[in-house]
Amino acid sequence: MSESSAPLSVALLTLGCARNDVDSEELAGRLAADGFALVEDPEDADTVLVNTCGFVEAAKKDSIDTLLAAADLKETGRPQAVVAVGCLAERYGAELADSLPEADAVLGFDDYTDIAARLRSIVAGDRPHPHTPQDRRKLLPISPAERQGTTGVSTGSTTEAFRARLDSGPMAALKLASGCDRRCTFCAIPMFRGSFVSRRPSDVLVEGAWLARQGARELFLVSENSTSYGKDLGDLRLLETLLPELAAIDGIERVRVSYLQPAETRPGLIEAIATTPGVAPYFDLSFQHASNTVLRRMRRFGDPESFLGLLDQVRSLAPEAGVRSNVIVGFPGETERDLEILCDFLTAARLDVTGVFGYSDEDGTEAESFDGKHDEDEVRARLAHVTDLVTALNADRAEERIGSTVEVLVEELDTDLPGHVEGRAAHQGPEVDGSTLVRGLDRLGQEVKTGDLVRAVVVESDGVDLVAEATGDKR
Numbered sequence: 001m002s003e004s005s006a007p008l009s010v011a012l013l014t015l016g017c018a019r020n021d022v023d024s025e026e027l028a029g030r031l032a033a034d035g036f037a038l039v040e041d042p043e044d045a046d047t048v049l050v051n052t053c054g055f056v057e058a059a060k061k062d063s064i065d066t067l068l069a070a071a072d073l074k075e076t077g078r079p080q081a082v083v084a085v086g087c088l089a090e091r092y093g094a095e096l097a098d099s100l101p102e103a104d105a106v107l108g109f110d111d112y113t114d115i116a117a118r119l120r121s122i123v124a125g126d127r128p129h130p131h132t133p134q135d136r137r138k139l140l141p142i143s144p145a146e147r148q149g150t151t152g153v154s155t156g157s158t159t160e161a162f163r164a165r166l167d168s169g170p171m172a173a174l175k176l177a178s179g180c181d182r183r184c185t186f187c188a189i190p191m192f193r194g195s196f197v198s199r200r201p202s203d204v205l206v207e208g209a210w211l212a213r214q215g216a217r218e219l220f221l222v223s224e225n226s227t228s229y230g231k232d233l234g235d236l237r238l239l240e241t242l243l244p245e246l247a248a249i250d251g252i253e254r255v256r257v258s259y260l261q262p263a264e265t266r267p268g269l270i271e272a273i274a275t276t277p278g279v280a281p282y283f284d285l286s287f288q289h290a291s292n293t294v295l296r297r298m299r300r301f302g303d304p305e306s307f308l309g310l311l312d313q314v315r316s317l318a319p320e321a322g323v324r325s326n327v328i329v330g331f332p333g334e335t336e337r338d339l340e341i342l343c344d345f346l347t348a349a350r351l352d353v354t355g356v357f358g359y360s361d362e363d364g365t366e367a368e369s370f371d372g373k374h375d376e377d378e379v380r381a382r383l384a385h386v387t388d389l390v391t392a393l394n395a396d397r398a399e400e401r402i403g404s405t406v407e408v409l410v411e412e413l414d415t416d417l418p419g420h421v422e423g424r425a426a427h428q429g430p431e432v433d434g435s436t437l438v439r440g441l442d443r444l445g446q447e448v449k450t451g452d453l454v455r456a457v458v459v460e461s462d463g464v465d466l467v468a469e470a471t472g473d474k475r
Contacts (some may be wrong), residue, residue: 008123008247008376009037010044012166013070015063016053017257018173018430020086020223020236022163024051027085028165036118038164040445041282042070047081052088054192057360063088071102083107083361085115090133091192091363093215097130106130121214124361133192163207165214170409170451171430172216174208174246175199180224182261184288186328186359189224197224198233199292201242205249212251217451218280218409219259222428227264235428247278247354253453254409256429262287263301270456274317279304280426281318285310287325288344291338294331296432297370304345311349320404322427326355329386331378334359339382343375343389349474350397353433353464354390358383391463398461401427406468409438410452418442436463444472 011029014024026048028038036054042048048070063086067365081104089106091098105122107115108131118128133396165172168222178188179194181192202409208219223229230238239257259430262285274281285307289295292303314321323380357449358379374382406425414420419442422435436455441448448454 003419006038008046008120009039009044010047010049010119011039011042012049012051013042013066014026014051014089015164016055016059016067018220018406019175019178019224020053020131021167022173023086023112024049027051027112027164028166030112031119032164033136038166043073043077044080045079047083047123048073048244049083049085050080052084052086054089054091055189056357056362060284062086067099067103068358069099075257081105081119083119083122085111085348087189087192090131093371094130094134094433095133104415105216108133112287124290124394126467136426146204165211168215169358169411170215171220171411171424172211172214172218173220173222173430174204174211175223176204176221176226176229181228183366185297185301185370186331186362188362188365189346191364193224196228196232198238199231201238201245205245205399208246208252209249211249211470212249215451217453218254218256219249221246221255224314225261225264226257226259227261227266227269234396237266237268240268240458243272243279244276248471250277254278254280256282258284258429260285262307265310267313270313274314275319278347280322281314282427282429283314283321283323284326284429285323287345288328289331289338289342290327291334294334295341296302297333297367298328298331299366301385304348307345308348313429320401320427322429322433323349323350323423324355324429324433325349325351326357327386328357328359329382330374332359332374334374334382344388346386346390346393350400351394352397352427353394353429355432356383356387372374383428393443398464398466401458401459401466401472404458404470405455406436406458406466407453407455409447410438410450410454410467411435413448413450419470421448423454425468430463434466436466436468438468438470440470443445444470446470446472 009333012028014020015033029114041047053059058210073079083105084103085107090108111118177198179196179198180190230236290304295302315343354471398405408423408425411423420439422437425436428434455473458468460467
């Protein structure tokens with residue numbers, strides 16, 4: 001085949017969360033099905049597709065920097081076009097295109113279904129007009145029940161498995177739903193991701209089985225709010241029935257649920273996650289704060305007593321359950337007393353991992369107009385204080401796990417240290433919750449490969465990371 005007739009090649013660079021990872025694999029699947037060659041290195045690609053994140057300022061900056069770095073390759077290498085997609089592109093449209101002329105196009109979610117034709121046109125020299133952002137919450141009926149039969153916003157998710165794995169690791173993200181119906185005053189995500197739309201269980205199961213055939217051993221269920229799954233399909237307890245079916249897929253050893261809204265986390269769901277064989281007893285509970293006053297300003301609900309009661313329910317069923325959360329400090333109107341309430345709660349909660357974010361205004365959100373804002377120095381001081389606290393608390397929680405037995409999903413073999421592998425125990429979510437180093441496999445004469453589950457006893461901790469000695473059991 002001559003160079004002129006060779007298929008166009010594309011490299012996908014993904015920023016942000018696991019939901020974006022799924023979107024990128026769906027885009028890759030569409031492109032591969034339409035004749036594009038997928039390559040890993042952007043220097044080897046005719047076009048570079050950057051799936052951006054538009055959540056917080058740091059993520060936006062990372063997305064811009066990635067786009068600029070990709071655009072530089074056009075001067076020195078093969079790429080002919082750099083295209084922005086994803087949340088930042090959807091959120092800002094023409095504004096992003098005007099401020100970033102280095103990008104050859106800025107495409108919105110509605111372009112995903114015809115992405116191959118869009119890229120071919122751009123490589124040929126066309127410059128499509130950037131889309132006009134809109135509040136996507138207005139595109140579907142307000143009532144979740146009236147959304148049945150709709151696909152909502154096109155973010156690459158369809159009933160067909162238009163997906164190509166871009167990561168050969170043993171963990172794969174699996175999308176439960178898109179969008180969010182909550183109206184947290186600090187969050188812009190619903191405006192550009194749209195209203196909450198569940199995927200049908202049959203589609204989730206088909207894709208889960210496909211991922212297993214591609215080598216996935218752990219399914220990481222992702223959405224903007226997993227506790228809402230099924231409400232638009234007429235059954236709010238649909239996740240409880242779906243979990244054992246996913247865990248029963250041949251080849252799948254572990255199913256993990258992400259992003260649980262505390263105010264919606266019902267007893268039946270807690271029981272399903274804590275006790276279903278093959279489901280990790282792992283609770284990603286987005287508390288955001290603990291002071292009732294601050295939570296009300298955030299348009300969220302709860303207080304230390306209700307949150308600690310929720311954790312008691314979890315640990316009564318699964319004492320070794322993993323619990324992670326995120327909190328925002330320096331929110332408009334947050335007093336010293338509010339901060340103290342938060343710190344007291346975090347001390348009592350014994351969380352495995354806590355992400356701490358300093359408040360900053362997000363375009364178009366209700367909190368942007370709030371009074372009582374703290375200056376940047378004060379937000380930074382509060383952020384540093386709470387970060388120092390949770391760093392120590394999370395390390396203490398990891399130390400409590402010394403002596404416990406864990407099952408570790410092997411993700412990396414240490415070629416420099418025979419008999420050592422690294423992976424994640426059930427309480428450790430992908431990328432953000434630390435890892436476990438298992439040693440002693442050579443002493444036991446045990447050979448393992450990526451994707452195996454090995455049993456080990458925790459002997460050391462280092463921050464949130466663990467060191468464990470293999471016991472000889474694997475599967």
